[in-house]
Amino acid sequence: xxxxxxxxxxxxxxxxxxxxxxxxxxxxxxxxxxxxxxxxxxxxxxxxxxxxxxxxxxxxxxxxxxxxxxxxxxxxxxxxxxxxxxxxxxxxxxxxxxxxxxxxxxxxxxxxxxxxxxxxxxxxxxxxxxxxxxxxxxxxxxxxxxxxxxxxxxxxxxxxxxxxxxxxxxxxxxxxxxxxxxxxxxxxxxxxxxxxxxxxxxxxxxxxxxxxxxxxxxxxxxxxxxxxxxxxxxxxxxxxxxxxxxxxxxxxxxxxxxxxxxxxxxxxxxxxxxxxxxxxxxxxxxxxxxxxxxxxxxxxxxxxxxxxxxxxxxxxxxxxxxxxxxxxxxxxxxx
Amino acid sequence: xxxxxxxxxxxxxxxxxxxxxxxxxxxxxxxxxxxxxxxxxxxxxxxxxxxxxxxxxxxxxxxxxxxxxxxxxxxxxxxxxxxxxxxxxxxxxxxxxxxxxxxxxxxxxxxxxxxxxxxxxxxxxxxxxxxxxxxxxxxxxxxxxxxxxxxxxxxxxxxxxxxxxxxxxxxxxxxxxxxxxxxxxxxxxxxxxxxxxxxxxxxxxxxxxxxxxxxxxxxxxxxxxxxxxxxxxxxxxxxxxxxxxxxxxxxxxxxxxxxxxxxxxxxxxxxxxxxxxxxxxxxxxxxxxxxxxxxxxxxxxxxxxxxxxxxxxxxxxxxxxxxxxxxxxxxxxxx
Numbered sequence: 001x002x003x004x005x006x007x008x009x010x011x012x013x014x015x016x017x018x019x020x021x022x023x024x025x026x027x028x029x030x031x032x033x034x035x036x037x038x039x040x041x042x043x044x045x046x047x048x049x050x051x052x053x054x055x056x057x058x059x060x061x062x063x064x065x066x067x068x069x070x071x072x073x074x075x076x077x078x079x080x081x082x083x084x085x086x087x088x089x090x091x092x093x094x095x096x097x098x099x100x101x102x103x104x105x106x107x108x109x110x111x112x113x114x115x116x117x118x119x120x121x122x123x124x125x126x127x128x129x130x131x132x133x134x135x136x137x138x139x140x141x142x143x144x145x146x147x148x149x150x151x152x153x154x155x156x157x158x159x160x161x162x163x164x165x166x167x168x169x170x171x172x173x174x175x176x177x178x179x180x181x182x183x184x185x186x187x188x189x190x191x192x193x194x195x196x197x198x199x200x201x202x203x204x205x206x207x208x209x210x211x212x213x214x215x216x217x218x219x220x221x222x223x224x225x226x227x228x229x230x231x232x233x234x235x236x237x238x239x240x241x242x243x244x245x246x247x248x249x250x251x252x253x254x255x256x257x258x259x260x261x262x263x264x265x266x267x268x269x270x271x272x273x274x275x276x277x278x279x280x281x282x283x284x285x286x287x288x289x290x291x292x293x294x295x296x297x298x299x300x301x302x303x304x305x306x307x308x309x310x311x312x313x314x315x316x317x318x319x320x321x322x323x324x325x326x327x328x329x330x331x332x333x334x335x
Numbered sequence: 336x337x338x339x340x341x342x343x344x345x346x347x348x349x350x351x352x353x354x355x356x357x358x359x360x361x362x363x364x365x366x367x368x369x370x371x372x373x374x375x376x377x378x379x380x381x382x383x384x385x386x387x388x389x390x391x392x393x394x395x396x397x398x399x400x401x402x403x404x405x406x407x408x409x410x411x412x413x414x415x416x417x418x419x420x421x422x423x424x425x426x427x428x429x430x431x432x433x434x435x436x437x438x439x440x441x442x443x444x445x446x447x448x449x450x451x452x453x454x455x456x457x458x459x460x461x462x463x464x465x466x467x468x469x470x471x472x473x474x475x476x477x478x479x480x481x482x483x484x485x486x487x488x489x490x491x492x493x494x495x496x497x498x499x500x501x502x503x504x505x506x507x508x509x510x511x512x513x514x515x516x517x518x519x520x521x522x523x524x525x526x527x528x529x530x531x532x533x534x535x536x537x538x539x540x541x542x543x544x545x546x547x548x549x550x551x552x553x554x555x556x557x558x559x560x561x562x563x564x565x566x567x568x569x570x571x572x573x574x575x576x577x578x579x580x581x582x583x584x585x586x587x588x589x590x591x592x593x594x595x596x597x598x599x600x601x602x603x604x605x606x607x608x609x610x611x612x613x614x615x616x617x618x619x620x621x622x623x624x625x626x627x628x629x630x631x632x633x634x635x636x637x638x639x640x641x642x643x644x645x646x647x648x649x650x651x652x653x654x655x656x657x658x659x660x661x662x663x664x665x666x667x668x669x670x
Binding site (some may be wrong): 044048049051052055058059108143144147193194195196197198199200223224227230231232234265277278282284285288289290291292293294296297310311314315316317318319320321322323324325326328329330332333 | 379631
């Protein structure tokens with residue numbers, strides 16, 4: 001990627017980056033994103049400054065999180081749904097978080113080519129997240145990338161994640177609307193979804209509702225809608241909706257978009273849209289504090305030396321977890 | 336409480352505490368718990384040693400978490416259910432976590448008197464948690480208290496919490512079986528329950544199924560049972576059960592107990608009981624590291640001075656959360 005040949009590229013100044021991003025220049029936006037994802041100390045400081053500089057130009061997009069197990073058809077859905085959004089005159093950025101890429105590396109590059117049509121759309125911008133941050137957070141910089149995209153004038157940001165790990169909670173904490181993509185089949189399709197994710201969703205969309213699947217999809221829709229009535233209500237008063245769609249046949253997508261707009265109107269009306277964003281800001285701040293503290297701790301030489309053995313003893317129940325933590329942390333903080 | 340007159344009491348040695356706890360001496364158990372809940376540095380060190388000493392005598396109980404919104408009848412349920420458990424020849428400890436006591440102080444003392452009959456039962460031990468720990472964790476020491484109770488020979492530990500805050504996730508992370516107590520009324524009763532808690536439950540029990548409530552309770556049971564089929568399955572293969580009971584009429588409690596035993600047998604059979612405990616140990620260790628790091632950070636003079644204003648700016652979107660966190664944490668770690 002860009003970093004393979006850093007010497008050939010002219011370093012952009014903070015001002016050039018800021019102006020380029022605000023002008024919606026995609027090349028500069030990409031370089032700004034790479035800067036934010038970098039872990040070199042000088043880049044981190046520069047990225048912090050850049051983000052602070054563009055901050056007044058952010059927050060003006062509609063942020064949508066989309067999750068679902070592999071096989072549910074996320075890419076095809078985003079491809080079709082993204083076309084619809086751009087047809088409405090909106091500029092769309094799609095950010096993908098793929099925790100599996102931490103292990104396999106480079107699988108995100110494979111993912112990038114999935115949404116072929118959308119990637120050729122002049123009003124869409126697709127960017128896979130560089131995950132595997134040393135600070136331990138899956139998709140650690142996705143929120144920052146989102147802010148950069150907003151400053152670059154994108155009206156709708158889709159953050160895509162796989163519903164099998166920890167990244168959903170992170171994504172839920174950075175978007176306005178959280179959409180869970182599913183297949184019909186009464187339960188089976190959820191085997192891979194982590195517990196608790198279903199309750200976080202503002203909307204469930206049953207995909208592949210075409211051909212012989214239309215009937216089971218409708219039945220699943222009714223079942224889920226009645227199950228959702230049993231769930232605790234959002235403080236905002238929003239009752240999660242269930243929709244069916246076919247990404248292949250491009251049917252039902254209008255209704256999904258309308259559901260998201262209804263949500264936006266309702267929550268902007270009762271103030272919960274803004275309240276939610278403020279709460280997200282604060283909890284993001286606190287998460288960053290936590291990640292940075294833990295980053296410092298887990299990267300310290302002493303921790304690296306002692307932790308693996310200690311973890312085994314704790315797991316086996318030989319060492320008391322609180323005492324083990326006290327010993328390690330005290331020694332770190334008083335170093 | 337005890338600390339009001341510390342001078343009058345002879346300090347017990349580590350050995351005396353250990354022997355007293357292992358002998359099941361309730362007075363010494365209570366003092367050991369108070370020691371573990373203390374925040375004085377010398378007490379913390381002594382408590383760590385005590386817990387390490389009793390560790391080989393722990394883990395042999397069945398740990399049950401019980402949650403539900405105020406008004407659902409938790410105390411009455413635990414009173415009746417606790418009697419049943421002791422009638423089976425089991426020794427029962429009930430630990431209560433009441434986050435509200437952080438604000439009102441002393442409300443836990445009021446709670447303590449709720450379970451009057453059970454508190455006179457020679458095979459039951461009731462202990463409200465001293466919450467409001469400076470380290471920020473609601474019920475921070477509940478897990479340690481649980482270990483002490485196990486070392487003192489209790490066969491069943493019930494951890495009670497109110498289903499409206501963060502304590503449920505903590506409790507879910509320290510028990511074998513997590514029970515959600517509800518009332519009939521199709522959804523309304525869950526308004527106070529936090530999202531995600533329902534999906535964590537291994538069993539839902541609809542309380543107050545007596546008189547005119549029997550019909551609605553049965554209907555609610557059927558609705559929830561069918562909704563739970565739509566949820567993601569536990570890795571253990573356990574499908575959450577729904578039961579009805581009346582704590583007043585003491586009906587249905589046998590079935591609740593049987594459900595918990597079925598769960599225990601199933602999970603001990605397929606190895607998930609032990610796997611779950613090991614995972615809990617490790618995540619408890621990591622949570623302790625996090626709490627201790629954050630404790631050190633949030634209690635530092637500089638943080639206390641700068642944080643309130645910074646929080647406001649972050650909430651208002653004036654300061655970038657990541658930069659703000661970097662500044663504060665760097666300055667803390669390099670002090």
